[in-house]
Every structure is written in structure tokens, then in C-alpha cells.
């Protein structure tokens with residue numbers, strides 16, 4: 164059966180997808196953020212729902228409409244995203260971490276707006292590490308047989324860096340994007356290689372984010388057994 168006329172191969176499954184980019188506040192009006200649009204994560208959520216899954220979408224600061232038939236949990240920071248993902252992952256068959264999670268957050272939060280002062284240089288911003296959600300859920304699986312997927316954008320030595328990252332994170336699959344022209348944050352299309360912990364390598368040609376999403380669910384489905 165051709166994909167597109169949707170086959171409900173994920174019926175009875177609960178999948179969790181994280182999407183978007185976390186924002187780490189400095190004060191009530193400022194944050195450290197990133198350029199993730201959330202489009203790839205939303206495409207994953209839509210396609211999983213179309214394939215019959217119950218979907219929890221943990222959405223960090225996206226400007227996209229809630230996909231139909233999906234439970235959307237909105238979060239701001241990496242710490243909030245961690246809580247929402249851990250909660251949803253407790254009974255999930257698969258977790259796909261498409262969100263761009265900030266590696267660091269400001270060590271201090273100013274409850275009032277930070278003001279500039281005449282004749283004074285700005286204070287440096289001190290950062291602390293955020294939790295690594297993907298590594299944590301992979302090391303401490305909520306369910307046996309749970310399939311966990313990470314995403315990585317790399318600029319150099321894409322496959323070697325991807326393999327090393329897959330091993331470090333301990334997930335089952337890692338979708339590696341080469342960041343460059345036509346493959347940037349916010350784009351409608353994508354090109355990637357999906358690396359498997361079993362040594363597999365699945366190239367996904369340049370195309371819509373839905374096509375990459377379908378390949379991810381094909382690979383997840385094969386591992387769910």
C-alpha cells in the first residue's frame with residue numbers, strides 16, 4: 164500500500180514529539196533562544212496522527228497552529244520541556260526529540276528588567292548547563308522497548324559527528340541534518356541521514372519535512388515490532 168493513502172500502522176501507539184526551540188529568560192522581557200521553527204516536529208506529529216497514533220506534541224515557542232487530533236503541551240524553557248517530555252514519555256511507545264533544546268541557560272534571572280547605567284559597561288552573562296533530555300530518557304527508559312529518536316544539525320563531518328552523537332546520547336535513531344543552503348532552520352524542506360544504533364544508515368533525499376517524518380515513523384514502526 165502506498166503511503167499517502169494512510170495506513171493506520173501506528174494505531175494503539177502513544178508517541179511523543181518535541182518541537183520548536185526553548186527560550187531561556189534573562190529578565191521579564193529578554194531571553195536566549197534559537198532559530199528553530201518547529202516545522203519538522205509538527206510534521207512528525209501530523210504524520211503520526213494520520214498513521215493512527217495518539218500523539219503528544221511538546222511545543223516550545225512555536226508560532227504554528229495546533230495540529231488536529233494531537234495533544235499539545237506548550238513549554239518555554241528546557242527545564243519545562245524536560246518535565247513535559249518525562250511526564251508524557253511515561254506510557255509512550257516512542258519519543259522523538261525534534262526540539263532545539265538550549266544547552267545552557269542564564270545562571271540568574273532578574274525579576275525586574277535589566278537597565279543600562281550611564282558610564283558602566285554591561286555585566287557578562289553567566290551560563291549554567293541545562294539537563295540533556297534525550298540522554299536522560301535514553302539512559303532511563305520509561306518502558307522496555309520504547310523507541311527513542313534524536314535530531315542533530317551538523318555543519319562538518321556530518322556522519323562521523325552523527326555516529327559519535329548517537330552513541331553518546333544512547334538513543335535508537337538519530338536524524339542528522341547537514342546545515343547549509345536550502346537546509347536551514349525555518350525552511351519548508353529538509354535532507355537528512357537517519358543513523359541507527361544497529362549500524363543502519365537511511366538517506367532521505369531533499370524534500371518536504373513530511374517525507375522525512377514518514378521515514379522516521381517507518382523506522383520507528385519497524386523497531387516497535
Ligand code: CTP
Pocket residue numbers: 241260261262263264265266293294295296297298312313314315316328
Ligand atoms: N537535546 C536534549 N537536551 C539538551 C540538548 C539537546 O534533549 N539539553 C536533544 C535534542 O532535542 C536533539 C539531540 O539532543 O534531539 C541532539 O541535540 P544537539 O544539540 O545536536 O546535541 P548536543 O549533545 O547538545 O551537541 P552539540 O554540542 O553539538 O550542541
Ligand code: CA
Pocket residue numbers: 264265266
Ligand atoms: Ca546542543
